[in-house]
Amino acid sequence: MANICEKLIEQVSSDSAKLSPELQSHVLTCPECQQYLESIKGLKAARKGMSAKEAAAIAGIVGLISKEAAASAAAANASSGGAAGLFGKAVLVVVVVAALTMVAFDKSSEKAPLPANKGINIQTEDSTSQIGSADSEKQSENSFTSTDELAGTNEADNASSTADSSRWQNSAEQDKIDATNSIIVSPDQEDIKSR
């Protein structure tokens, strides 16, 4: 077999039209190569067409591919529309937050001016809790009680402070006496003494 014939076998596939010009001119003069090409043509001509089973299988696969394509197209649309959807969601969230804030402000402004007899000026912590609470009546009662208690405590404090001041005066006088007694003794001297 000539080298050129081997080249033809390498190149030959579906039809002779794919042969290079060099090989095409060779085929015209080489009976062996002509027979190779004839045998390939014969092989192709002898092939049956698509069977019903093959056609059904192909139709099934093509159907699946179409569904796949439709699904991916839908997904692409959803993702492109997703940006607009996201913006819409963001706007909705802002609106809801703004509405809630306004409602909260309205409630707080309703609750802020407490009745004068509740004595909010005494305890600021209680007044804060009253603003944030829904059950303001009960809370204000509690705070009222605690204010009374606090007032009582103040009275007691006042009484005790009077007692303390007299005690303080007594102790100051005592300190004066102590100071007069110990004025000549410095701490160092006490140390010396103790030694």
Add this chain to the structure above:
Amino acid sequence: MSNEKEFSQLIEETYRSLSFFLRYLGLPEPEVDDMAQEVYIKAYRALDRYDEGRSFKSWLFSIAKNTFIDWTRRQKTQRKFLEQNFIREFSETFEDDANNRSDIRELISKLSAEEQILVELRFFQDLQFKEIAELTGLTVGAVKMRVMRILERMKAGIKREHYGEHL
């Protein structure tokens, strides 16, 4: 190739070859249609990763080979290749007596399973020797040698017929 229509056309062109290739690898007959479907869907999903410089058919068959290897791993059983079944199936895709030429079907049925798949991949799918070697696990030299033998036999058959006509 991103067009669905083009891909459908490709399925029509390659379905028969792909199913014979899967049979050649040793896939049992009841699994062939399902795996062919799996291969096409995989290929369709991976189209964006397809290298344009490579033959599309070669890429498709390499997906088939990998899918088959995965299948054998899942099955954890020794695959059994029934050569006679494959040869019968393959030769039945040829006419008994096409265009009053030599009996190609008989000639095809005498080829080995490897030679038959070479006929399919080389002459009906236009794959290169190198691509066929990668798919079948044969060397490029072995593929060339087998294709030459096939052509010699066919040429001999045609010659005999031609010679007989003139006797």
